[in-house]
Structures are given as structure tokens and as C-alpha cells.
Amino acid sequence: MGDTVHEESILLIGPPHVGKSRISYLLSDKTKLPLVSLSDKREEHYRALNYDKNYASKLKREAGELAKYKYTKPFEAYHVEKSLDNLDKSAIVAFEPSQTVYEDQTLFDNVFKMIKKFKNIILLLPDVDMLESWQLINKISKIPADSDLSKLNWHLVSSSCNVNLATDIIYTLGKTEEELTDEIINVVEKKKQGEVKVA
DSSP, X not given: OOHHHHHHOEEEEOSSSSSHHHXXXXXXHHHOOOEEETTTTHHHHHHHTTOOHHHHHHHHHXXXXXXXXXXXXXXXXXXXXXXXXXXXXXXXXXXXXXXGXXXXXXXXXXXXXXXXXXXOEEEXXXXXXXXXXXXXXXXXXXOOTTSHHHHHHHXXXXXXXXXXXXXXXXXXXXXXXXXXXXXXXXXXXXXXXXXXXXX
8 A cells, every 4th residue: 555545545434423424425526536435345354353243143132232342343443454454545435433443452553553544534523522422413313312322322422532543523513514525625635735734
């Protein structure tokens, strides 16, 4: 992977329901960079570490969403590392909500080393207030605050992992997807011109 890939690619990270998928399409259309899905080769990468799909489903049924989430983390970290390592051209990459949040420091460090090679890591959050962001996400997804999925959402919103990974944070509340796309492009262009320092 050359330096151009690290400098020109745009990585979108953040919790669920912040518009990453739609904005990634708009960014791809405006920048003419290809859109890369991190769901590609997931099964292949998980299989390399002997991921047990049936066991994961059983965990979810018997112990809840958080139990399945914790089981999946080593596989998820490996998948992210391999996917980015194999990226051979500049692209728009939208991460799934849990792919940048890790409780195990070693897993986070491995992902951190790979992601931080890139110059444009955009964290999308609804609001600067984490509690407000979590409540907005729950409202959009129509889930009760005391549900297992809501607890997972809070974990994804409040974790420091995304803030530590991001080069830039953009708040989405009150902005259209088109406005957010233009804001991201503006941040990236200014950075190219040396007007904005990378965190």
C-alpha cells in the first residue's frame, strides 16, 4: 500500500445511525474515489481464526447482544487489519459501528496502528454531548433505553476509542447528508493545503 492510499482515502467511523453509509456514497460520487465495504471478506477472515457462527448466535440468544459482541471482537480486529492492509487504492471506507471500539488494549493497539496510517479519519457523532447522542440514536432505532441493544449503543457512543482514532470530528445534528458530505470534503481539502493539522 502506497502513501497515496493513506493520504487520499477517507475513513468514516462512529456509532450507528449517524449516516456513514449514505455519506460514504455521496463522498464516493463527489470525489470519484471507489467505495470499499468492510463487509467484504468478513467470513473469510473470521474463518481464518475459527469463528463459530452457531456459538455466536447461541450467545446472542442466551446471554444477549453484549455477549455476542464481546466474543466477536478478536475476529473483528483481525478483519479490520487485513482489510486495510489489503487496500491497494485510495477509497472511501465506511466502518461498521463496532469495528473501531475495543475493550482489550492489545486489540485496540493493533487496529490503532493500522488505521492511524491514514490521514483522513472522520468521526461522525450526532452531538458533542454523549448522552444526547445516545438518546438520539435510540430514538432513530426505536429501541427502549433499558434494552440490551441500547446498552451496546451507549458503549459504542461513550467509548474513547473513536475519539482516539479520529483525525477530525464532525457533528451531524441539524445538518443534511449533503451538507455533511461537503463539510468532510472541505476538511480534507484544507488538510491537503496544509491549513489543518492532523490530530
